[in-house]
Amino acid sequence: MEINQLITLMIQxxxxxxxxxxxxxxxxxxxxxxxxxxLFITDxxxxxxxxxxxxxLGIVVNIMRSVPFIILLVAILPFTRAVxxxxxxxxxxxxPLVVAAAPFVAxxxxxxxxxxxxxxxxxxxxxxxxxxxxxxxxxxxxxxPSLLIGATITTTTILGYSAMAGFTGGGGLGAIAVNYGYxxxxxxxxxxxxxxxxxxxxxxxxxxxxxxxxxxxRIKNL
Amino acid sequence: xxxxxxxxxxxxxxxxxxxxxxxxxxxxxxGSIFGIIGLSGAGKSTLVRCINLLxxxxxxxxxxxxxxxxxxxxxxxxxxxxxxGMIFQQFNLLEQRTALRNVCYPLEIAGVKSSEAKEKAxxxxxxxxxxxxxxxYPSQLSGGQxxxxxxxxxxxxDPQVLLxxxxxxxxxxxxxxxxxxxxxxxxxxxxxxxxVITHEMKVVEQICDQVAVLDNGMVAETGAxxxxxLSPKSKIAQELIFPKNKGIASLQNKRIxxxxxxxxxxxxxxxxxxxxxxxxxxNILGASTEDIGGKAFGQMIxxxxxxxxxxxxxxxxxxxxxxxxxxxxxxxx
Numbered sequence: 001m002e003i004n005q006l007i008t009l010m011i012q013x014x015x016x017x018x019x020x021x022x023x024x025x026x027x028x029x030x031x032x033x034x035x036x037x038x039l040f041i042t043d044x045x046x047x048x049x050x051x052x053x054x055x056x057l058g059i060v061v062n063i064m065r066s067v068p069f070i071i072l073l074v075a076i077l078p079f080t081r082a083v084x085x086x087x088x089x090x091x092x093x094x095x096p097l098v099v100a101a102a103p104f105v106a107x108x109x110x111x112x113x114x115x116x117x118x119x120x121x122x123x124x125x126x127x128x129x130x131x132x133x134x135x136x137x138x139x140x141x142x143x144x145p146s147l148l149i150g151a152t153i154t155t156t157t158i159l160g161y162s163a164m165a166g167f168t169g170g171g172g173l174g175a176i177a178v179n180y181g182y183x184x185x186x187x188x189x190x191x192x193x194x195x196x197x198x199x200x201x202x203x204x205x206x207x208x209x210x211x212x213x214x215x216x217x218r219i220k221n222l
Numbered sequence: 223x224x225x226x227x228x229x230x231x232x233x234x235x236x237x238x239x240x241x242x243x244x245x246x247x248x249x250x251x252x253g254s255i256f257g258i259i260g261l262s263g264a265g266k267s268t269l270v271r272c273i274n275l276l277x278x279x280x281x282x283x284x285x286x287x288x289x290x291x292x293x294x295x296x297x298x299x300x301x302x303x304x305x306x307g308m309i310f311q312q313f314n315l316l317e318q319r320t321a322l323r324n325v326c327y328p329l330e331i332a333g334v335k336s337s338e339a340k341e342k343a344x345x346x347x348x349x350x351x352x353x354x355x356x357x358x359y360p361s362q363l364s365g366g367q368x369x370x371x372x373x374x375x376x377x378x379x380d381p382q383v384l385l386x387x388x389x390x391x392x393x394x395x396x397x398x399x400x401x402x403x404x405x406x407x408x409x410x411x412x413x414x415x416x417x418v419i420t421h422e423m424k425v426v427e428q429i430c431d432q433v434a435v436l437d438n439g440m441v442a443e444t445g446a447x448x449x450x451x452l453s454p455k456s457k458i459a460q461e462l463i464f465p466k467n468k469g470i471a472s473l474q475n476k477r478i479x480x481x482x483x484x485x486x487x488x489x490x491x492x493x494x495x496x497x498x499x500x501x502x503x504x505n506i507l508g509a510s511t512e513d514i515g516g517k518a519f520g521q522m523i524x525x526x527x528x529x530x531x532x533x534x535x536x537x538x539x540x541x542x543x544x545x546x547x548x549x550x551x552x553x554x555x
Contacts, residue, residue, distance in 0.1 A: 123314035123372075126274055127328040127379070128303035137331065141318050217318045217359040 006189070009176060014196055016090040017172035020162045021200075024097035025155050031102040035061065036109025037135055047121065047131050064103040069161050072100050073168055088169035093162060101158050108150035112143040145216035152208025156201050163197060173197055224250040224273060224383060224415070229282030231268050242268040243279070244439035250432070252382070255409050255416045257426035257447065259462060260436030266419045269436065270385050273417065274306045275299060286383070304332055307376030307414075311388035313368040315360040321347060321371045322356040328378045339378075346374035350404060366397035373404065383415045384408070390425060402429050423462050424512070427451060427484060427519050435459045452482055452546045464508075464521065477526045477533055482546040483511055483518035492545060493522075499539050502532035 001009075035057065041047050042054040067075070073096045077087050080095040116139055124138045140147070163174025173193040181190020213219065231243040242265045250256045260266045271277040273284060275291055284291045291302055315324050325343035330336070347353055350370040360368055369389060376384055386405065390398040406429045409416050418430060426433050426447055434444040435458055442456035454460045464480065481492075488511075497504055504524045511520030526533055540547050 117312075117314065119310055119312050119314040120316060122276060123308065123310060124327075126276055126303060126306070126308040126385075127331065127375075128300040129331050130297075130300060133331045137327065138316065142316060144318060215318075218361050 001186075001189075006192075010173075010192060010196060013171075013173040013176045013193065014200070017159065017162060017174070017197070017200065020090045020093050020097060020165075020170070020172055021155060021159045024094050024101060024158050024162070025151070027094070027098040028101035028105045028154065028158070029151070031098065032105025033109055035102070035106035036113065037139070039106060039110040040113040040139070041131065041135070045118075047125070047134055061103040061106050064099070065107070067100075069096070069100050070164055070167065072096055073165060077168075090171035093165040093170035093172070096165065097158055097161055100161060101154060104157065105150075105154055108154060109147065112146035112150050113139050115146050116142045145212045145218075148208060148212035148215065152205055152212070155204050155208065159197070159201060159204070173200075223252050223285075223287055224248075224417070225283075225285040226250075226269075226273070227283040227285065229269070229272055229279045229284065231265075231272055231277055232280045241439050243272060245282075246439075246441055248434055248441065248444065250415060250417060252415055253409070253413050254432055255406070255418060255430045257418045257420065257430035257433040258436060259420055259423065259426050259433060260458070261421060261462075264436040265439035266421075266436050267387055268439075270387050270417060270419045273383075273385060274303055274308060304328070304379040305381050306383045306385060307379070307381035308385040308387065309369065309372045309376050309389045311391045313360070313365070313372045313392075315368055315371055315375070317360050320357045320359055321352060321363070321374075324360070324371055325375045325378055328375060332379055342378065343374070346377055347371070349377075349408075350374045364397075365393050366401060369393065369397075369401050370404065373401075373408070377408065377412070377414070381414065383417065386416065386418045388419055388421070391420070391422070398425070399428070405429060423451075424510075424519070435462065448484060448546075451484065453548055464523070477528060478507070478549065479524045479526060479533075479536070479540075480548045481522045481524060481540065482548070483520050483522070484546070485517045485519065486543070486545060488513040488516055488518035490543065492543065493524075495543075496536055496539055500532060500535040502529065502536060503527055504536075 039054065039057055039061070042050040042057070044051070076096055076099060080087050080092055083095050084091050086092050120142060121134060121138060124134050129138070162170065162172055163177065166172065166174030166176070166178035169175070173196055177190045177193040180186040181193070226246055226248040229243055229246050230241065233240045233242055244265070246269060258266045258269060268277055272279045275284065279292065282292070286302060286305065289302060291299065294302060316327060319327070322340065322343050325346055326336070326339045329339035329342060334342070344353070344356065347356060350373050352367060352370050352374070355363065355367060360371070363371065384405075390401050393401060402425060405416055405418075408414055416429075418425060420426060430447045432445065433447045433450055435442045435450065435456060437456070437458040442458045443450060443454065450459055451463060454463050493504060493506070496502075504526055507523045507525050509520070509522040511518055511522060526536060537547065
């Protein structure tokens with residue numbers, strides 16, 4: 001393969017990987033935040049305690065998280081086709097990525113919210129806050145640094161999953177690694193994609209942590 | 223006026239039933255500073271949480287100015303809670319908001335316009351002496367400053383009542399004193415009724431008018447602070463007021479006088495005068511007194527010789543300068 005072709009291939013792959021990862025992260029959060037908040041507030045002693053709902057949500061989330069991603073990817077192919085009209089390419093990969101990541105995000109959000117001091121919630125209740133006001137004005141803003149760290153972890157996890165989707169015709173660097181490195185034994189190309197993936201992960205991690213630290217007002221001198 | 227009417231709170235665990243609050247009746251008058259004192263586990267924190275229904279009583283009723291809080295629906299209750307401010311031992315400020323925005327919080331949720339809320343919050347932070355700390359985050363403030371922000375926040379919706387749950391227990395003695403002064407000041411200036419939960423008699427002495435002594439979820443004794451401080455009747459009140467009395471009194475077969483200072487001038491050399499004027503020896507067995515703004519608070523336990531005449535003279539002298547005292551017998555009662 002010529003060097004020009006290789007560069008074009010890698011740029012295309014990186015773009016697709018970023019596209020899949022970022023869009024999937026966004027959709028996972030769109031679904032995962034409400035579920036995570038519900039898990040937290042319906043829990044025992046929560047501001048909207050509701051044990052049956054909490055139990056059902058918890059079980060559904062656990063089941064979805066138990067299915068290995070590569071199995072889930074194949075199992076929901078009909079669903080993927082129904083949603084985006086195809087089962088191959090980057091856009092088609094977003095569907096299983098969101099299905100796999102949303103329950104993970106829900107648990108991440110739940111654990112971030114658990115870090116909010118119960119005393120702060122009690123004080124907000126004592127001031128006459130409604131449950132919705134507590135969610136928007138207390139829980140989410142107070143746990144923002146932890147939510148951002150969670151988002152960083154989620155993004156890199158989704159990035160890893162997206163590479164796996166290369167096996168079923170997904171796009172991105174993962175697909176390049178599978179198609180050239182695995183099927184054609186072009187180890188050098190596989191090696192380049194892995195290095196690119198490492199760099200992307202490093203960049204996400206760095207940006208995420210900086211952002212989280214900058215927004216955390218519990219840290220002095222910032 | 224707050225009326226606590228036959229309130230009980232039972233916590234049920236899988237194996238056990240704990241009666242944290244047991245059939246309590248109390249009336250807290252408007253504009254007073256009411257202390258609720260007891261040892262840990264006496265039920266005082268549960269009781270104060272029952273007032274604004276952070277804990278829902280398992281039996282009984284709570285009234286705030288003839289409104290029965292225990293009968294309200296959640297929305298009505300939220301509206302009533304705006305009339306009851308609360309501060310906590312751990313301050314419970316929003317960590318990701320500045321002092322100013324913390325004080326704005328209750329106004330925001332009450333639907334006050336943001337510009338008006340900011341104006342009001344500035345005034346309140348000025349009242350608590352933090353006008354130079356508006357844009358600091360809680361992590362940049364000391365414990366005393368945090369509690370001041372919490373007080374400003376609790377006052378934002380012009381409450382009629384301020385509940386203080388061990389508000390000074392996490393603070394050092396000097397800061398405690400200044401926070402108590404601030405509370406007293408707020409009570410006088412704004413006429414806010416203050417309910418103080420504490421395990422320290424000192425706090426009650428310093429600011430409360432009325433006090434209820436709690437033991438095992440029940441009111442052991444209630445009345446004016448002066449009366450209870452001078453002659454505590456219940457065992458628990460005696461323990462809280464002079465915890466070491468028993469040991470001291472049984473030590474000696476002599477006459478013991480307990481002097482109570484509740485705001486007399488601290489400039490007067492009471493003990494020297496007692497010795498000089500009454501021509502008697504006194505031995506100070508124990509003392510815990512404090513000078514607060516030129517006034518003496520606390521108590522002193524004196525041992526006097528077994529001489530009726532000298533004791534009569536000493537009592538006479540104490541009467542003449544208006545210091546309350548009480549004679550303990552040898553058993554320490």
